[in-house]
Amino acid sequence: MANSNYLSISDILVTNEKVPCKFLLDLPKMGFLDPSATENDLKAGTNIEIPLWLAESLYTRRPPLVSVDLPKIYKETYREILNADSCTVDMHKLGQHFYELGCYIAKHDIKGEVSSTLLNTFRQRFKMILSASVSTDSINSVQPLSMSERKRTEAAVVTERALSSWLKIGDCPLTTANMVANHRKRKRAEMELL
Amino acid sequence: MFGEKVIELLKEAERNSDTIDLYNDEKIRQIIQEMHILFKMNMDDANATTENKSLWTTVQVRHSALERNKRCLLAYLYNRMNKIKTLRWEFGSVLPPDVRELLSDSEYEWFSKYSTNLASYMRSLGEDIGYSGIDLTENLRPPKSLYIEVLCVTDYGKLELEDGDVIMLKKNSRHYLPTEECQTLIRQGVLKQII
Numbered sequence: 001m002a003n004s005n006y007l008s009i010s011d012i013l014v015t016n017e018k019v020p021c022k023f024l025l026d027l028p029k030m031g032f033l034d035p036s037a038t039e040n041d042l043k044a045g046t047n048i049e050i051p052l053w054l055a056e057s058l059y060t061r062r063p064p065l066v067s068v069d070l071p072k073i074y075k076e077t078y079r080e081i082l083n084a085d086s087c088t089v090d091m092h093k094l095g096q097h098f099y100e101l102g103c104y105i106a107k108h109d110i111k112g113e114v115s116s117t118l119l120n121t122f123r124q125r126f127k128m129i130l131s132a133s134v135s136t137d138s139i140n141s142v143q144p145l146s147m148s149e150r151k152r153t154e155a156a157v158v159t160e161r162a163l164s165s166w167l168k169i170g171d172c173p174l175t176t177a178n179m180v181a182n183h184r185k186r187k188r189a190e191m192e193l194l
Numbered sequence: 195m196f197g198e199k200v201i202e203l204l205k206e207a208e209r210n211s212d213t214i215d216l217y218n219d220e221k222i223r224q225i226i227q228e229m230h231i232l233f234k235m236n237m238d239d240a241n242a243t244t245e246n247k248s249l250w251t252t253v254q255v256r257h258s259a260l261e262r263n264k265r266c267l268l269a270y271l272y273n274r275m276n277k278i279k280t281l282r283w284e285f286g287s288v289l290p291p292d293v294r295e296l297l298s299d300s301e302y303e304w305f306s307k308y309s310t311n312l313a314s315y316m317r318s319l320g321e322d323i324g325y326s327g328i329d330l331t332e333n334l335r336p337p338k339s340l341y342i343e344v345l346c347v348t349d350y351g352k353l354e355l356e357d358g359d360v361i362m363l364k365k366n367s368r369h370y371l372p373t374e375e376c377q378t379l380i381r382q383g384v385l386k387q388i389i
Contacts, residue, residue, distance in 0.1 A: 006265060006268075006269070007268060007269045007272045007273070008269065009204050009207060009208050009269055009270075009273055010208070012201075012204055012265070012266055012269055013201070013204065013205070013208065016197075016201055025248075025251050026248050026251065027251050027252050027255060028246075028248055028249055028251075028252050029239075029249075029252050030252055030255055033255075051197070053197075053258070053262050054196070054255070054258055054259070054262070057258040057261070057262075058254065058255065058258060061254055065251055065254065065255075169389065174335065174342075174373075174377055174380045174381070174387050175380070175381075175387075176380065176381060176382070176383040176386075177283075177284035177285075177381045177382070177383075178212060178280075178284065179212065179213065179214075179277070179280050179281065179284045179285070180284050180285060180381065180382055180383045181383060182212040182213045183213050183214075183292075183293060184383060186210075186213055187292065
């Protein structure tokens, strides 16, 4: 598998998202993949949702076992909403891994509109990330962001804070190492629980 | 459904991305057992494909699941390894007992070997120009002054300075110490710099 993210946990979580698929061949003994099936075998032509990793690997077999369909958020209707004003969409609810999943999905889109939608969406939502990173009401402004957008926001907050403390004091004091501090915090939380 | 246990395992690890969790022995055993069962079913069906060609597709589905499980387990171990590396740099060569017990036996062995390797590398640095090694875990930031004022956060005990003086580090006591000698303690969270 030519995949540079082989060991990345976040990529694994992205590929765990479900996508609708149509099976092109019979699968004996695989009836349990379809929750509504009563038979032991899975028949060709069944439409079910399977995780992306399974879909990708079955799609690349010769001959392909499945054909991959677009998840609903990448479909025409949602694309129109996203292109009109993507800032109104709550990504946390609709697609936590919107961009990453989109990158995988884009090649199954015959018209090739998904990739431009992804770019457009990010362009429009960038100002949300920016305002969330300086906002004082962090809970409400971070809420509609997707997973990777939240990560960007967190990084922006840390940088912003470091910059302003450097501008104020002009010195970076020696501090406790990150993991040491976090382990201590956790230990304290556990002690309080007991 | 395939590969659900392994996802639980990774989600657990992802949730605490800043700290290391207890090595989940039990769950890993279950996953490996699941893989053994899948493999056995595949072997049986692969042998039967000569009579029944359509079984071939099923074998491929199971094979994908096996590869997926392998990938997830490797990712879990790899991410822990990176954290253990960070432990060496931040906690030093001796781990506090409560952190030590979070590692599995083979992980602790890896930690000791990594620690030894790092130490002998640091000792070898600058040998050709007459130095006896550099401690790379020190001076991560350029020192601004030779002496700094620090506050002691925990009851640490006695600390012997390079000039032979012994000072008592008690909680909430203030000291004026050479930067060089207290920066490791600051990183380990014993002291705090006062600005």
